[in-house]
Amino acid sequence: xxxxxxxxxxxxxxxxxxxxxxxxxxxxxxxxxxxxEQPDYIGIHLPSLRGExxxxxxxxxxxxxxxxxxxxxxxxxxxxxxxxxxxxGTILLFDARSCALICIxxxxxxxxxxxxxxGAVSVKALARKSAxxxxxxxxxxxxxxxxxxxxxxxxxxxxxxxxxxxxxxSKYKADxxxxxxxxxxxxxxxxxxxxxxxILITTTRGKGSLVEAEWVKPGTHIVAIGTDQRxxxxxxxxxxxxxxxxxxxxxxxxxxxxxxxxLDRNIIAKDDIHGEIGEVLLxxxxxxxxxxxxxxxxxxxxxxxxxxxxxxxxxxxxxxxxGTFFQFFEE
Amino acid sequence: xxxxxxxxxxxxxxxxxxxxxxxxxxxxxxxxxxxxEQPDYIGIHLPSLRGExxxxxxxxxxxxxxxxxxxxxxxxxxxxxxxxxxxxGTILLFDARSCALICIxxxxxxxxxxxxxxGAVSVKALARKSAxxxxxxxxxxxxxxxxxxxxxxxxxxxxxxxxxxxxxxSKYKADxxxxxxxxxxxxxxxxxxxxxxxILITTTRGKGSLVEAEWVKPGTHIVAIGTDQRxxxxxxxxxxxxxxxxxxxxxxxxxxxxxxxxLDRNIIAKDDIHGEIGEVLLxxxxxxxxxxxxxxxxxxxxxxxxxxxxxxxxxxxxxxxxGTFFQFFEE
Numbered sequence: 016x017x018x019x020x021x022x023x024x025x026x027x028x029x030x031x032x033x034x035x036x037x038x039x040x041x042x043x044x045x046x047x048x049x050x051x052e053q054p055d056y057i058g059i060h061l062p063s064l065r066g067e068x069x070x071x072x073x074x075x076x077x078x079x080x081x082x083x084x085x086x087x088x089x090x091x092x093x094x095x096x097x098x099x100x101x102x103x104g105t106i107l108l109f110d111a112r113s114c115a116l117i118c119i120x121x122x123x124x125x126x127x128x129x130x131x132x133x134g135a136v137s138v139k140a141l142a143r144k145s146a147x148x149x150x151x152x153x154x155x156x157x158x159x160x161x162x163x164x165x166x167x168x169x170x171x172x173x174x175x176x177x178x179x180x181x182x183x184x185s186k187y188k189a190d191x192x193x194x195x196x197x198x199x200x201x202x203x204x205x206x207x208x209x210x211x212x213x214i215l216i217t218t219t220r221g222k223g224s225l226v227e228a229e230w231v232k233p234g235t236h237i238v239a240i241g242t243d244q245r246x247x248x249x250x251x252x253x254x255x256x257x258x259x260x261x262x263x264x265x266x267x268x269x270x271x272x273x274x275x276x277x278l279d280r281n282i283i284a285k286d287d288i289h290g291e292i293g294e295v296l297l298x299x300x301x302x303x304x305x306x307x308x309x310x311x312x313x314x315x316x317x318x319x320x321x322x323x324x325x326x327x328x329x330x331x332x333x334x335x336x337x338g339t340f341f342q343f344f345e346e
Numbered sequence: 347x348x349x350x351x352x353x354x355x356x357x358x359x360x361x362x363x364x365x366x367x368x369x370x371x372x373x374x375x376x377x378x379x380x381x382x383e384q385p386d387y388i389g390i391h392l393p394s395l396r397g398e399x400x401x402x403x404x405x406x407x408x409x410x411x412x413x414x415x416x417x418x419x420x421x422x423x424x425x426x427x428x429x430x431x432x433x434x435g436t437i438l439l440f441d442a443r444s445c446a447l448i449c450i451x452x453x454x455x456x457x458x459x460x461x462x463x464x465g466a467v468s469v470k471a472l473a474r475k476s477a478x479x480x481x482x483x484x485x486x487x488x489x490x491x492x493x494x495x496x497x498x499x500x501x502x503x504x505x506x507x508x509x510x511x512x513x514x515x516s517k518y519k520a521d522x523x524x525x526x527x528x529x530x531x532x533x534x535x536x537x538x539x540x541x542x543x544x545i546l547i548t549t550t551r552g553k554g555s556l557v558e559a560e561w562v563k564p565g566t567h568i569v570a571i572g573t574d575q576r577x578x579x580x581x582x583x584x585x586x587x588x589x590x591x592x593x594x595x596x597x598x599x600x601x602x603x604x605x606x607x608x609l610d611r612n613i614i615a616k617d618d619i620h621g622e623i624g625e626v627l628l629x630x631x632x633x634x635x636x637x638x639x640x641x642x643x644x645x646x647x648x649x650x651x652x653x654x655x656x657x658x659x660x661x662x663x664x665x666x667x668x669g670t671f672f673q674f675f676e677e
Contacts, residue, residue: 016430020351023675057385059405059412061442068445070403070414074390081390083401083416085438087445097444099347105447105674107416107436111392113428114399114418116436119450121674339672343436343452344354 017340019329021120025338029331030324032132032167036139038323039132040296041077043263046319047293050076053318066090066101073318074111075326081109082322084122106325116343118329122321125328129320131160133263134216134238135168137312140295140302141261142214142236147172150212152205152226152249153219154178154187157240159194161216166195174199177208178219206230217241217249228253233307242273243315250311252277258309260288261295261302267315274313348671350660352451356669360662361655363463363498367470369654370463371627372408374594377650378624381407384649397421397432404649405442406657412440413653415453437656447674449660453652456659460651462491464594465547465569466499468643471626471633472592473545473567478503481543483536483557483580484550485509485518488571490525492547497526505530508539509550537561548572548580559584564638573604574646581642583608589640591619592626592633598646605644 021029030038045051051074058069066089074081088102104122109115138146147170151158154176165171174191176199178184188199202208209215209230216238219225228251231237237258241249255277262268269278269285277283290300292312303310332338352360361369376382382405389400397420405412419433435453440446469477478501482489485507496502505522507530509515519530533539540546540561547569550556559582562568568589572580586608593599600609600616608614621631623643634641663669 020672020674022673052390054388054390057388057401057403059383059385059403061445065443066445068412068440070388070401072388072390072401081399083414085414085440085447087440090444093444097441097446099444099446100675103445103447103675105438107438109399109416109418110428112396113421113424113430114392114397114434115428115430116416116434123675341351341670341672342353343351344431344434344454 016115016344017342018116019118019332020339020341021118021328021332023121023123025332026121026124026328029328029337032128032164034327035128035132035324036135036164036167038327039129039136039320042317042319042323043136043291043293044296045075045077046264046317047291047297051319064092071318071321073322075319075322078323078326079111080322080326081111081114082318082325083107084318084321086122086126106321108325108329120325120328125321125324127156127160129324130157130240130314130316131164133314133320134161134240135164137238137261137292138165138214138236139168140292141310141312143234143303143306146213146236148175148211148213150175150208150215152177152208152215152217153241154184155218157218158187158216159190161218161238161240162191162195171197173197175202175208175211176200177202177205214238219249220247221249222246223248224251226250226254231309233309235309237309237311239273239311239313243271245271245275248276249273252280252282254309255283255311258311260311260313261290261292262288262313263292263315264317265291267317268313272313272315347446347675348673349447350449350663351670351672352449352659352663354452354454356663357452357455357659360659360668363459363495365658366459366463366655367466367495367498369658370460370467370651373648373650373654374467374622374624375627376406376408377595377648378622378628382650395423402649402652404653406650406653409657410442411653411657412442412445413649413656414438415649415652417453417457437652439656439660451656451659456652456655458487458491460655461488461571461645461647462495464645464651465492465571466495468569468592468623469496469545469567470499471623472641472643474565474634474637477544477567479506479542479544481506481539481546483508483539483546483548484572485515486549488549489518489547490521492549492569492571493522493526502528504528506533506539506542507531508533508536545569550580551578552580553577554579555582557581557585562640564640566640568640568642570604570642570644574602576602576606579607580604583611583613585640586614586642589642591642591644592621592623593619593644594623594646595648596622598648599644603644603646
């Protein structure tokens with residue numbers, strides 16, 4: 016019984032963004048077909064000036080793979096004090112037929128990749144086909160990852176970007192223009208950025224509304240990434256009143272996603288949620304039905320996205336003889 | 347940042363039973379000093395004819411080590427169908443100062459070792475100094491491990507053993523006599539075995555009382571190992587009425603240990619529990635106070651025992667240059 020070990024460098028070159036998008040689509044479809052188990056995650060909060068480590072478990076009954084992702088974050092002193100990044104991850108894959116440990120891989124890239132792919136999956140399913148302009152509220156790593164993923168599935172003609180500091184937005188503009196050749200305008204206000212959007216992406220650590228409902232023009236698709244915990248918020252809850260609301264997981268989004276806010280204020284009821292993205296991908300529910308609908312995709316992130324993405328990486332490694340085998344036991 | 351990989355073979359030879367006993371004592375003391383975090387474990391039950399995989403997390407604030415043990419069991423078809431054992435384990439150790447992954451080791455031996463050591467720790471703290479005769483209800487792997495551990499800390503003159511099948515007991519007799527040179531009598535009844543005991547060990551998968559209260563003679567120390575889930579039971583709840591009850595974890599034992607049964611029947615109240623073994627080891631509560639007390643140690647098993655045991659193995663590996671380093675990322 017041999018276990019495949021994959022370094023961060025291997026993980027990065029073993030999967031294309033197009034493959035991550037495919038893996039995330041599989042994850043959503045399996046989830047909305049009752050082919051997934053995802054127990055509540057467990058975590059430990061370390062004392063002040065350190066951070067948090069979480070352990071997330073997912074079981075994909077289609078592929079018969081169990082994944083466990085350990086992910087730490089917030090350790091701002093790590094680079095200086097310990098010579099390691101402030102966020103690290105490790106993923107274990109088990110063959111669910113025997114529970115043998117088949118792969119251990121660095122997991123620091125996968126969260127970013129599968130979250131970027133989530134936005135692209137929603138754009139394919141829900142944005143207007145004529146959409147060309149993206150606005151990005153937030154210009155950090157995940158904002159870049161969204162562009163990298165969406166750029167795989169449509170032609171982006173221009174990007175309007177806003178962040179709380181001009182330096183961050185300028186750096187984003189330079190990076191995106193160099194990497195993708197897409198012109199970026201740094202918006203002078205959130206309002207200006209939002210008003211220009213065919214597709215609006217929010218990837219901040221916001222804890223209050225950043226996007227007013229009246230700024231959003233008909234036909235906009237909103238990719239709401241930032242809110243994955245109670246206390247976080249990016250959108251005016253009024254936006255949900257007349258929008259088509261699609262979530263990654265009904266249970267997660269109504270408990271701790273962006274969708275929690277309009278529910279909490281009785282602006283919408285649970286029945287007003289159109290459905291899960293997996294249901295749309297499976298054809299069980301319609302996606303966008305007119306060019307002037309506002310669609311909102313609320314992404315809280317699921318362990319099953321890590322699972323299918325890591326399994327694709329593992330399969331690619333086997334097919335290309337990448338990685339190192341280690342025998343934890345002989346039997 | 348390098349991660350140490352340790353095979354099952356390394357794990358087995360890197361730690362002595364005396365060191366496991368020391369590690370488990372440290373675990374109990376840290377736990378009863380509020381130096382431990384152990385979130386509820388998460389697990390997945392696989393479909394019929396397979397088994398279960400659990401993930402248990404422990405944080406030792408004294409050593410600043412976080413451990414995660416993945417442990418599968420029950421896969422009876424594994425050896426024939428997949429060429430792997432029916433139970434497997436993997437342990438990850440993280441440096442809690444940075445959450446860097448410092449070690450991955452095979453974890454299939456540690457549960458057995460630290461559970462055996464638990465019994466020995468309780469014997470040191472709670473059995474009569476004149477105890478020489480052990481009775482074992484149950485003669486499987488863990489029954490052997492209890493003898494291996496207790497044999498480190500006292501002189502065992504004779505063992506009386508009982509199991510539901512004579513074949514299992516005879517095999518146990520042959521193995522124990524060969525490995526430890528301790529004479530074993532296969533008892534013709536549970537009653538006969540229990541009546542002879544200075545120290546009584548129960549390690550069955552029992553789901554009802556196996557030991558009647560009136561069989562137990564004054565001065566006996568009982569090591570109750572088998573019950574770690576609601577639904578399991580080994581002892582007559584009446585035994586608890588006049589015994590000194592010591593638990594590994596108050597919260598676990600009152601929820602799902604042997605101690606749950608007398609609580610459920612109102613034979614005892616929570617206040618009748620003498621305390622945690624860690625409190626006795628720390629000198630905060632007395633252990634045995636007379637030669638005719640009956641003492642009961644209820645062991646449900648804790649992640650922190652895996653943590654301190656695995657950390658001792660890791661430290662010994664570093665000190666002896668055992669194992670293989672693997673670099674999951676360069677930074």
